[in-house]
Amino acid sequence: MYSSPFSYSTKGGFSRALASPNKAQSPLRSNRISPYSKDRFVSPAKSPSRSPLREGTNSIVDTSANKRQSTPTTPKNRRAPIAEDNILDAPDVQKSLPVKLIDFNKNGDLAIALGTSIYIWSQGQVTELMNGGTQFDAVSWCDEGLIISGNGNIELWDVRQQVAFFAFQNHERRCSAISASGSMAATGGADGITRITDTRSGDFQELKLHSKCGEISSLAWSYDGRYLAAGANHVVGVFKSKQPQLYEASGKVQSLSWTQGDILYAADYDQGNVQMIRATMNSVLNQVDTGSPISGLCYTDSWGLVTASAVTGDWSIYTPRELKLISDYHGHSDGIINITACEERNLVATIGLDETLRIWTLKEPRGPLNSPSVVRRPPSPFGNFGIR
Template identity: 30%
Template structure:
């Protein structure tokens, strides 16, 4: 049995050395046949054609040697396992013929000749040959066919992809002269009411400027010349104005009747910051104390917050009334909970406290569309805008503005943040929120900008500076193209309107 198996193995090896007649041509055989293709150029139908597809040379194998064969010496094409020999003959012939120039007059006759030649070559019709054919007209798409991929590669700009640029004027709409304006970084002497009235403190007096009509009235004046107004804050309805003074008092005024309703004592130093939350008025003092007042009752004092060790120069209630943010000259930022009757002790515990700033924190602003987001700005030693998440007590963004920050406000019309600066830039900058990329710079003040406030329609900001001027910038109009068209026509908006606040 073993001997019989050995004979079978010898027999199979001998068969491998015999020519393989039914296998596809090797690559060297196809090259040999293609070299004879020019001889076919002079043939014409009717003559007998004898093309030999075999050669006397066959690839040799040497038993016992592990010699790697190149693909050119291997039998057949291992990448395309099925190859019809008739297709290869016709393809080789057609590729040779199509490289020759064809006269236009004999194009029809040439096509017929090619068909006749292909039939003679092993009786194969080129119309049935499945080969790659480059040339000719592309096929038309079926009627009603739509290619959805055209949308991806369309070069025409769609309305959604067109970038709309906003025009922001580099000059203010109006300049108000404010003589005897106190150039003190820690004071808050400017506020704009929901009834479109701007309140300005000039030394020991408070003036009201009606932004709709341009009328100016003197609301109050302190009795003693050495005293001065140190802070202002409108109620949400815009009918009452709270005034902090250097003699440690907080006054409440009925603006419509120009009458002082009450004066609330309790602080031991000047009141430099004020903020309303419905009927509760919060006041920050130079002593570092914050007091809550219920203005509806005679016994107005609710509680006192004593965490700051230096002057409280920034004070802002959140739009939803849940939190009070305070900033001081001790470089600290605190967030306090809402004051509720019967839970005074809880109000004295801060929700968050941050010490990352390296300068006085006067600039505070709550985001109107994200009530848990607070922005704060540091003084000359810090110069950073920091964005805080009150819920997580984390700092989301910290950005160096390279200039002292005196005030911050969010502009909801375009979801931007506006900052007022002192040394060294003395300007106003509009930032895109939350990326804090610079949108525009508003220059023109000749001294440090002390405060800024936003108009009730959120289209205009008023800035107060140490150069004793108040400038109004219409930087957030919802249709700024109208103003740009007016300036092109030379209408009065191109010239700044000057007016004195008193």
């Protein structure tokens, strides 16, 4: 059972927790009618595409007996994974950062926010969940369903029934930072407020990161739900109680990711600096300047720390302890907006300014350990026609 470090109080006038789907009045107009054709997503076409390996240590696995207490290690003689991507059209992609347009759950289902619609990609099939009549800013899976946000309105949806059954307290103008741990959902908005809501009881609590932090641009619960990390302008905060431990950043922190222990990775958009923070020690263990603004990152035990460039359209894998570059992967013709990973299915998804969504399958490289692990695009029987 989840044990929260916070004490909650129910605010007056809010009593819609787990309301009947027939009673939930959606501010997002959930009529599930799309103005677009069913071909909005083009059928996926495999197109292996990755860059030659750079020098460096290869892929990682944390082999310690107790992952919650250990710092990630990098086994020797591991190489960067092969990545094959399925390419799907992504028109009307929201380009006003920060946003959280894609999110994987543990089953490998990908939630996608495009324009005024929410889609679910599952095992190669795409279905529309709803059309809300407003521009969506964020999607995030939780145990109870899928959280969606548009224009500051936030709802929890039952994906199978395609109905909204819980409404959160609104944020002013925009809520682009969402993270869930069990039934506890954290939301952050342009109003600078971080709000933690119990989706079962409806109780919530408001937290303040810093008086001058501005918009909350990223949130991430630790794996065990003991810590909540929040990113904003030039600051990272880790909540263990109502008062956060603050860490200075060189720009707006738009991406956060935890290991299965107490290690937090935080990346800023402006300078592309990645910090490695140990929450239990309140200390920065390591940091690296990637040389490119970072729009997203995610940690996996199997492959390492995955980062996305907001400028070049590349994503990269780093060793989790030394923060050494393993390899870059090319695909998008413009910057990446968001990146997410599903370690259970060896999947990485990226959505870019080039209006494409790419779902990458990671595989162990073939051949001897000392052979180069480079994927070459196979010749196409259709000549040089592009695939969209």
